[in-house]
Amino acid sequence: MTSVTVNGRRYNVNLPDDTPLLWALRDELGLTGTKYGCGMALCGACTVHVDGQPVRACQTSISAVSGSKVTTIEAVGTDRVGRALQAAWVDMGVPQCGYCQAGQIMSATALLKRTPKPTDAQIDEAMSGNICRCGTYVRVRAAIKQAAASQSGATR
Amino acid sequence: MSARRTEGATDRPLVLANLSRRGFLQGATALGGFVLAAGFPAAGRAADPPKYGADGMPNGWVDDPLVFVAIAPDGTVSITCHRSEMGQGVRTGMPMIVADELEADWKRVRVVQAPGDEKRFGNQDTDGSRSTRHFFTPMRRCGAAARTMLEAAAAKRWGVPVGEVEARNHEVVHAKSGRRIGYGALAKDAAQQPVPARDAVRLKDPSRFRYIGKGQLKLVDAPAMVNGKAQYGIDTRLPGMLYAVVARPPVYGGKVVSVDATETLKVPGVLKVVEIDASPAPAQFNPVGGVAVVANNTWAAIQGRRALKVVWNDGPNGSYDSVAFKAAMQESARKPGKVVRDNGNVDAAMASATKKIEAEYYIPHLAHAPMEPPAATVRVTGSKAEVWGCFQSPQATKDLVAKRLGIQPADVTVHVTLLGGGFGRKSKPDFAIEAAVVSKAMEGKPVKLTWTREDDLMHTYFHTVSVEHLEAGVDGQGKPMAWLHRSVAPTLFSTFVDGAKNEHALELGMGVINVPFDIANIRIENPEAAAHTRIGWFRAVSNIPHAFAVQSFVAELAAAAGRDQKDYLLEVIGPARRITPEALSDTWNHGESPDRYPVDTGRLRRVVETAAREAGWGRTLPRGRGLGIAAHYSFTSYVAAVVEVAVDAAGVISVPRIDVAVDCGATVNPDRVRAQMQGAAVMGLGIATLGEVTFKEGRAQQENFDTYQVTRMAGAPRETRVHIIPGDYGQPMGGVGEPGVPPIAPALCNAIFAATGKRIRTLPIRDQLKA
Numbered sequence: 001m002t003s004v005t006v007n008g009r010r011y012n013v014n015l016p017d018d019t020p021l022l023w024a025l026r027d028e029l030g031l032t033g034t035k036y037g038c039g040m041a042l043c044g045a046c047t048v049h050v051d052g053q054p055v056r057a058c059q060t061s062i063s064a065v066s067g068s069k070v071t072t073i074e075a076v077g078t079d080r081v082g083r084a085l086q087a088a089w090v091d092m093g094v095p096q097c098g099y100c101q102a103g104q105i106m107s108a109t110a111l112l113k114r115t116p117k118p119t120d121a122q123i124d125e126a127m128s129g130n131i132c133r134c135g136t137y138v139r140v141r142a143a144i145k146q147a148a149a150s151q152s153g154a155t156r
Numbered sequence: 157m158s159a160r161r162t163e164g165a166t167d168r169p170l171v172l173a174n175l176s177r178r179g180f181l182q183g184a185t186a187l188g189g190f191v192l193a194a195g196f197p198a199a200g201r202a203a204d205p206p207k208y209g210a211d212g213m214p215n216g217w218v219d220d221p222l223v224f225v226a227i228a229p230d231g232t233v234s235i236t237c238h239r240s241e242m243g244q245g246v247r248t249g250m251p252m253i254v255a256d257e258l259e260a261d262w263k264r265v266r267v268v269q270a271p272g273d274e275k276r277f278g279n280q281d282t283d284g285s286r287s288t289r290h291f292f293t294p295m296r297r298c299g300a301a302a303r304t305m306l307e308a309a310a311a312k313r314w315g316v317p318v319g320e321v322e323a324r325n326h327e328v329v330h331a332k333s334g335r336r337i338g339y340g341a342l343a344k345d346a347a348q349q350p351v352p353a354r355d356a357v358r359l360k361d362p363s364r365f366r367y368i369g370k371g372q373l374k375l376v377d378a379p380a381m382v383n384g385k386a387q388y389g390i391d392t393r394l395p396g397m398l399y400a401v402v403a404r405p406p407v408y409g410g411k412v413v414s415v416d417a418t419e420t421l422k423v424p425g426v427l428k429v430v431e432i433d434a435s436p437a438p439a440q441f442n443p444v445g446g447v448a449v450v451a452n453n454t455w456a457a458i459q460g461r462r463a464l465k466v467v468w469n470d471g472p473n474g475s476y477d478s479v480a481f482k483a484a485m486q487e488s489a490r491k492p493g494k495v496v497r498d499n500g501n502v503d504a505a506m507a508s509a510t511k512k513i514e515a516e517y518y519i520p521h522l523a524h525a526p527m528e529p530p531a532a533t534v535r536v537t538g539s540k541a542e543v544w545g546c547f548q549s550p551q552a553t554k555d556l557v558a559k560r561l562g563i564q565p566a567d568v569t570v571h572v573t574l575l576g577g578g579f580g581r582k583s584k585p586d587f588a589i590e591a592a593v594v595s596k597a598m599e600g601k602p603v604k605l606t607w608t609r610e611d612d613l614m615h616t617y618f619h620t621v622s623v624e625h626l627e628a629g630v631d632g633q634g635k636p637m638a639w640l641h642r643s644v645a646p647t648l649f650s651t652f653v654d655g656a657k658n659e660h661a662l663e664l665g666m667g668v669i670n671v672p673f674d675i676a677n678i679r680i681e682n683p684e685a686a687a688h689t690r691i692g693w694f695r696a697v698s699n700i701p702h703a704f705a706v707q708s709f710v711a712e713l714a715a716a717a718g719r720d721q722k723d724y725l726l727e728v729i730g731p732a733r734r735i736t737p738e739a740l741s742d743t744w745n746h747g748e749s750p751d752r753y754p755v756d757t758g759r760l761r762r763v764v765e766t767a768a769r770e771a772g773w774g775r776t777l778p779r780g781r782g783l784g785i786a787a788h789y790s791f792t793s794y795v796a797a798v799v800e801v802a803v804d805a806a807g808v809i810s811v812p813r814i815d816v817a818v819d820c821g822a823t824v825n826p827d828r829v830r831a832q833m834q835g836a837a838v839m840g841l842g843i844a845t846l847g848e849v850t851f852k853e854g855r856a857q858q859e860n861f862d863t864y865q866v867t868r869m870a871g872a873p874r875e876t877r878v879h880i881i882p883g884d885y886g887q888p889m890g891g892v893g894e895p896g897v898p899p900i901a902p903a904l905c906n907a908i909f910a911a912t913g914k915r916i917r918t919l920p921i922r923d924q925l926k927a
Contacts, residue, residue, distance in 0.1 A: 015453070016424055023455035027399065032391035033384020035576070037527050038609040039458075042861040045527055073384035086382040090374055093827055096243030096835055098381030099388055099527040099576025124870040131861060133527050133577045134243045135838025137872035139831070 002062045006031065007075035017063035022046045024062045025072060033073040033102050037131065044130030045099065047106040048072050054110035056129075073102035082109045084150050088143040096134035104130045108144050117148055208749035210290035213281065215274035215551070219294035221302035221351060223276060224254060226268075231326065231340030233260045238270035238277035239287045240548050241377065242526075242578035243835070244893045245828035246287050248376045250295060253824060256367045257299030257360055260339070261326035267376050272550025272570030281549045283583050283693070284746070285791035285891025288824055292889055300357045302346075309345035310337055325366075362822075362885040369885075371827040377574065388576045389546030390531035394602040397533065400594050401457045401606060402432060403464050404446035404615050407854030408689045409437040409471040415447050419463035425456025429464070430597040432590055437471075439690065440652050441556055443590045444615065450598060454606055470854055476688035478850040481621065482518060485685055489516060489625035489644045493683025494658055497669045497741035500677030505638035509629025513716055515709055516626070518918045519701040521849040522619035523856075523864060524694050528576020529607040530587035536600035540567040541592060546575040546582050553585035557592045580693040584617055613864050614856040617692020618849060620645045624668075624705030629677075634717020636728065638677040643668045645701060650687035657684035659698065665744035667702035667788060667898065670737065672755045674730020680741075689851065695836075696897035699790040700843060704919065707786035707902035712915065721906060722768045722785050729787075732758030746792050752888045753792050759819045760789055762881060763796035766817035770879050771798035777911075780804060781812075784906025786899040791891030793820040794881075797837070797899040801907035807925035809908070811841060811873040814900070820890035822883030830878040833896040837876045840900020842867035845921045 002013050004021070006029060013024050020039075025031045025048070034057055037045030041056035048057045049071040076082035085108050088094075095101045104127065111118055111126040118126065123141055132140070210217040218224075226234040235251035251267050254260075270277050278294070303323045310328035311318040314335060321330050329336045339346075367373055380386040405411060417429040427450045434445025447466055451457035506512060532545035534557065541561055547553045550570045558565040575582055591605035607615075622645035629638035647663060649656040659668075659682050669680050694700070707725075714724035734754040737745040745753060764787045773783060780803050787796035800813045816833045823829050846865040850857045858864035883889070905916040908925065916924060 015455075019453075019455050023453055026391075027453035027455070030393060031384070032387075032393065035388075035528070036390065036454075036606070037529075038861050040609075040860050040862065043527065043609075073382075077383055089382045090378040093375060093378070093831060095375065095378050095381040096245070096831055097241075097527070097575060097577045098243070098377060098386055099574075101381050102384050105382060120874070127869040129868075131527065131866055131868060133525055133579070133839070133866060135835035135867065135872065136831075137838060137867075137869045138834050138874075138876050140869070 002066050004062055004065055004070060005068070006070045007072060013062055015062060018061045020058050021048065021060045021062055021065055021070065022057035025057060031072050031074055035099055035102055037100065044107060045103040047103040047130065049106060049110060052113065054107050073106060076106060076109055079109065081112045081147070081151060084147040085109055085112070085143065088147040088150070092139050092143045092146060094136050094139040094143050096136055100130060100132045104132065104140055112144070112148055112151065116151060118144065208747060210279065210294070212747050213279040213290065215279050217291060217294040218276065218278035219297040219354070221298050221305070224298050225258065225302045227339050227343035227346070229340050229343060231264055231338050233258065233265045233339065234268050235265055236268045236270050236277070238280050239291070240280070240282040240550070240572055240575055240578070242282065242548065242575035242582070244287070244832060245375060245825055246282070248373060249288060249825045249828060250291060252367045252373060253292060253295040254299035256365050257296045258303045259323040259325055262367060262373055264326060269572050272547070272554045272572065274551040280551055281583070283548055283580060285893040285895065289792065289889040289891060292824065296359055297354060297357050300359050301352050304352045304357060305346040305349040306339060306342050308349045309342045313337070313345060368824050369822065369826065371825055387573050388528050389544065389573045390528050390576070390606060392533040392544040392573065392604055394533065394535060397602040397604055398427065398450050398598055399452065399454045399457050399606070400448045400450045400591070400603050401454070401461050401608060402446045402448045402590055402611070403461050403466055404444050404611065405434065405468050406614070407468070407470040407473050407476070408444065409473050411445065411469045411471065412447060413467040413469050416465040419465070420449055420460040423456055423460040423463055425452040426460035427451055428598065430594050432593050438651050438654050441552060441584050441586055443586045443593070444690070448590065448594045448605070450594060450603065458608060473688045474854040476851045476854040478520070478621070478852070481688070482623070485623040485644045486516065488683040488685065489623045489642045491683065493642055493644070493681040495679060496664055496682050497678060497680040502638045502640050502677045502679040505677035506627070506629040506640070509637050510632045511630050512627060513630060513713060514625070514627040515712055515917060517624040517701070517705040517708060519622050519704055520919065521621045521689070522694055522843060522847045523613045523616045523849050524579035524581035525612060525864065525866060526575070526577025526579055526581055529609060529612040530582060531604065531606045532588040532591040533602055533604040534588065534591040534595040535602035536561065536592065536595045539563050542569045542571070543588050543592070544571045544573060545588055546573055547585055547588065548575065548578050548583040549585060553588045556585055557588055560589045561592055561596060579695040581616055584692060609861070610859045613849070613858050613860065617651060617690045619694035619700070620648065620691050620698070622701040624701055626705060626709045628709070628713055630713065630717065634713065634719060636675050636713060639673065639675045640679050640681070641668060641706070642681045642683055643702065644683050644685050645698065646685045646687035646691050648691045648693055651691050657686050658682050661744040663698040665742045665746065666698035667706065667790060668698070670740040670742040670755060671706055672735050672740065672757050672760065672789065673728050675728065688854065695839065696790060696894040699788060699898040700901070703786065703788040703898035704901045707788065707899065708905055708917070711784070711902070711906040711909065715909065722764065722773055725785065725787065726761055726764055729757050729760055729764070732761055748792055755789060759794045760787055763787055763794045763817040763819050766879050766881065767796040767798045767815050770817065770877060771800070771815035773798060780911055782907045782909070782911030784903045784908070784910055786902035786906060788895070788898040790895045790898055792888070793818060793890030793892065793895040795895045795899050797903040799900065799903040799907045801904060801911055803908060803911050803925055807923070807927055809845060809921065809925065811904070813875045813877070814873045815877045815879065816896060817879040817881065818896065819881035820883070820892050820895070821887055822885045822889060823880060826880055829880055829892050832892045833878040834876045836896025837900055838867050838872050840897045841871065841873070841904060844901035844904045844919055845871065848920050
């Protein structure tokens, strides 16, 4: 039995310690917003925040996060930056199939919290772990910039 | 964020939909049985007149407002989308067409996803870039008919002639008296009105469109896609659901010899292993067989599969080797093959040519790799079954699940979720059949069967592999007098027809046979190639190798003649003219009428000229940079791309900018046309630079995204500008989902040639430019 805190709620998960957080979230807790894409931390679809840091849930065991705070796409909108990114995503029509976008937004949120005004190179570096087969990258980049601009206005 | 609800099930009284259907009948005669879902025109009896477009598709089209539109007393308009959403925006675009003609206020529209049922909804096979071009007019009529019924109901209520009332933005107005009434209040009465006869339905003048062609509406699914609530096939959850993954034969056509599940059954959470019978090749849409591991969660199933010991018999494809196969295809390409088009006298013209130029191009197998791998959930209850999943072809899913379970298709309900990418992979419902077999073996309990990424990359219906051999005889000015193209590629029909070795008409009609060039002597040949793996259609299909070869070769001829590539391309295309498919020996013509859809070289010229102009063709670039152009006609649309490439001293490629000009006729949602072109540019770059599946001993060698590489953010263009040629709503529409892909790889390679002088003939480029 492992105890994990996800989106502010504590859960007891009755799975082996080495079970990846991804499958605990999806199959046990019913939080299917975090997506499976590769199982090897190669595509970023399963990105969540652990104590504010972006991690790949498919390569993170539940025992490794038992003392930490996990945030998933379902709750990223409670954060100001996350909400701004979600709004920019909708406004700019970023999603095509939408499947990878949860991971994209989780990576982008972590980026903007660390680097409120990222350069193109910083965006590329932070986002290159997230694959989009529909090829929405040009709009992902633009939406990150729009959200960043809206945030700098908000804090001034 | 919009609060619009977009769930799939009707959960409130919807007055208009509750009444029985009247008046409207199905468009095309329903064609019994399962027809190959690749978008091939259904073969009628020889005596039948040919059917084209939506008429030629299985179960044709339906334009009955009682099927697609429901209005609740509170005024909420529910519009059913019967095509599958996989990123093309169809769940926004299709309802938008209905809403516009209906004069519905988009803010009060909700979208309902149709279950698989083509008798009711018309063809649902979402591929071939067909949704808008086949359903624009039926959906317009559907919305207009519902609008007419609302107007008639209001006129009756007020006792005024129907000609005096007009539906306008969710209400009907009587201008003379100033009276107005909302759709919700009228819904019940409107439902009593007869559905107007099809020829009496008055369509809007396009100048009065509110939504069509405007691009101002946000995607209906975007809010749920950014907050984790969107439901894909892999997200299905049912009470008591079990989870399964399958160990499949590593070689296509292989079989299980023996299974030792001792260790598997020791894995905590694993419940059972279930053998799935292999389907003899050609497997069609049937599972390739193997051993399913059923567990209490996905991870346990994956762990259990890892512990499984299976002895396989590889069968006849166990020696398939990409390197040897490439050499064999090259050998075939250098010898005459089946002549599939022959104009003039190529041999005589070659003999009299000033110079002969030849080149050979290679494009490897590719995997679709949608970010959501295939996943389906099935629950069997007695003689009925329910299926949930990411299906491009819900009717084929219904028919084949029924067939495998030995029950009636009418007893199989197929719920279509969002698709996390499709690209052709999810047209094939093998994964739903697997889930059905496993559910049945688990006493009908709901089973979600998930393909892992490894499963997806190693067992997909691969894009074909091809060698394209081209020869041209040119005159003293370097103009081609003779054109010979030999295309060698295993056909996707090998997955359906035993021993098929030649490209089918639909593959030939994807840019090899139907080159609309102004060259007097043209011969196209198709030497045989046997398939040794499962071949299927991949976004843009055979257009990818054909366009790569043809558009690279034209640029090679231009270079040999010392001419500007764009000017030379325009000269080869020749003057603006409309060419019948027959003149190009194209019997397929995308399943469309040859009269309505000839090949229009004026339109092809225009996209070339537009892309070149917008890209600043001819501008001076820094060292290491170059511009390349390519144009291609596919899925009845015309697309040209200009790629600007930068190649650094180490041979690393980046793409500062792509300009795409597209002529797909008139558009419904121009923002999604732009999005599709932007996405296709990224996929095209990935095909050109990274994508390759190789085989050794019959086994696909790439298992995950570390070895099967796709374009990432850093490799994407800095900027993709899309230039849409304005269209006329009175003219036939073209496809959008696929036509953006084919021009990208040749335009990139032509740009690389301009930048470096190096000609790429083998894809992917990977490190070919590195010192």
